[in-house]
Amino acid sequence: MEMLKGMALLLLALSCFSAFxxxxxxGQKAMSGLANAAVATFLVEALHKFISGNMLGFAFLGNVGNIVGGLGGVASGSLVMLALGINPVFAIAAGxxxxxxxxLEGFIVGYALSFLVPVIEKYLPEGVDVIxxxxxxxxxxxxxxEAVSPVVTITLNQLGEMILNASNQSPILMGLLLGGLxxxxxxxPLSSMALTAILGLTGLPMGIACVxxxxGCFANGITFYRLKLGSKSKxxxxMLEPLTQADIVTANPVPIFASSFTGGALAGLSAAYFKIVADAPGTASPIPGxxxxxxxxxxxxxxLAMVFAMIGGIIGGYLISTIFVSIKAKKESVNMIQA
Structure with a gap:
């Protein structure tokens, strides 16, 4: 029941972001700003605070990561407004x-204020409008x-705790489902870095997301190659950053998302089996992962977890791409007969 509740709430959160x-x-521009904020803050925090600082002992880099990681609201508020074409002075001041x-609070503020800025610029003289x-x-x-923070904090904490409890009670099954999702x-086009940062995932769920x-990136690479969805460089x-190929993904959603889910599920199974944990929210992307x-x-x-995750991704990508290669071959055969 805990697992079902956790996955149901996660799907609800994902549906809300997708609908937005x-x-x-x-909406898409605002979500792009949110994703960029996650990269600018949580990626730097993960690599410099936890890897360069805590693990390798570079105190300066660790301090940089610690500082940047605490500026998620600043980055989100500013980058969302910039993504929506707001004057940089206004975006930075609000951020x-x-x-x-x-x-998430920064995202809400940035999006809300983006509707007020055009009114200020329209009715106030140039120069005065900036002041x-x-x-x-x-x-x-x-x-x-500050008004939305209590509701946001309580809601996201409950969701994060429910996912964590579900992962602890049914780690293997949660590895499959959460990894695939x-x-x-x-x-x-949504950002897994932004979503995991918003949810504040830590522990085994975040470890599953990373792995x-x-x-899963190997499943994507094999699917692209075997279905000839682009050049080798694409x-x-x-594999390195899926958002760079958003146009191809949106044009071929079924095979790509199917391979992503299958490869991610098998990789998540590896993470659950080896009990991989991560206490750095917002690092759900191939390289940080x-x-x-x-x-x-x-x-x-x-x-070991990464090796088996890679194997799982390759198997998932090969299985799904084989299905769609077969479907494509049958369609071509039918078209030739009709011609």
Missing amino acids: SLKAPN LALSGMGI VGVLVLAPLGRFIA IKVICTS ACFG AISM LLTPFAFNPATNVV
């Missing part, structure tokens, strides 16, 4: 007022963030 991205005004706030704008947007943004999100994103780019677990687990366990 597709239906809200400039700086969000120090100490979470990445009034920064003096109004900074406190207003902070007020909105996170890799699909990683491949879609799934790494192992297949490599898809490969490196981050080394900061929290014995190196031997991580290497």
